[in-house]
Amino acid sequence: MKIAVLGAGAWGTALAAAAAPRHDVLLWARDAEQAQAIAATRSNTRYLGDVALPPSLQVSADRNAALAHARGGLLIIATPMAGLREQLQALPDDRPALWLCKGFESGSGALGHEIAREVRPAAPCGVLSGPSFALEVARGQPTALVAASDDDTLAAAAVEAFHGDALRVYTAHDVVGVEVGGAVKNVLAIATGIVDGMATTGLNARAALITRGLAEMTRLGVALGASVETFMGLSGLGDLVLTATGDLSRNRRVGLLLAAGRPLPEILAELGHVAEGVYSAATVLARARKLGVEMPITESVVDVLEGRVAPEQAMWRLMTRQAKAETQLPT
DSSP: OOOEOOSHHHHHHHHHHHHTTTSSEEEEEESSSHHHHHHHSSHHHHHTTTOOOOTTOEEOHHHHHHHHTTTTSSEOSSSSSGGGGHHHSOOOOTOEEEOOOSSSTTTTTOOOOHHHHHOOTTTOOEEESSOOOOHHHHHHEEEEEEEEESSSSHHHHHHHOOSSSSEEEEESSSSHHHHHHHHHHHHHHHHHHHHTTOOOOOOHHHHHHHHHHHHHHHHHHHTTTOOOGGGEEEEEHHHHHHHOOOOOOHHHHHHHHTTTTTOHHHHHHHHHOOHHHHHHHHHHHHHHHHHOOOOOOHHHHHHHHSSOOHHHHHHHHHSSOOOOOOOOOOO
């Protein structure tokens, strides 16, 4: 199978590397110097350290060549959420595509499938998501993902492209649920990082926050048309647990540094990579409020990110909320 991956960040490079030993894969980098460096050194040191890339992986800064390479094959968009609209707009109207980005678009507040519906309503599309650190995928460590699309042929192509000994790919039709899980877990990971970074808390607090965060995620997803079952799967609970507790999580790192008293601009400059939860938090909250969905953890994260309350104040505000039933049955 011919595969083109648009975007040579950590995740795009890792997936391209995972598929290259078995398929004809071309990785597109926006920056020509970066493309030349990756091709010459067989590594993407900025994002994946010294992990060696397969000799067969092709790298190019020619976007037209990448699109031509994937004609009749599989096209993967691996840019951050901020670049998804641009990439979709530049595709031929009928070209199927899967994206890897997780979040809500700044400004419009749209999820990936909502952008695709607006830009290319007739083209098959979907998302590849799940609990996955790019570095571990690049190293060939065991990982499971879910390819969600209304188009069974496109989902099956993702399985053919990436399913192997170390990478397992499931399929799903609930694109909304998979995308909500991938977006909201980043915000909740910031919250968990804050709690873990505070000297007065412990593992009990972490477990409570992750569990109640999952409830928030599920409420928003169902309000947007998702299935409850999706949030018990890889793109819901699985991705939340990984991102909220794993040391490779950028969003968790943001929370830890906020708890240590570091200013957000300094944290982001030090991080050097995109932490989608920082950019998605306010949008998640805005969409929840519009739908009448209560998301107190997300609200507290937004207040901390925007400087209205200190991290410790936000945590205690959550703990002192009025007691209520854990679950609310529909009426």
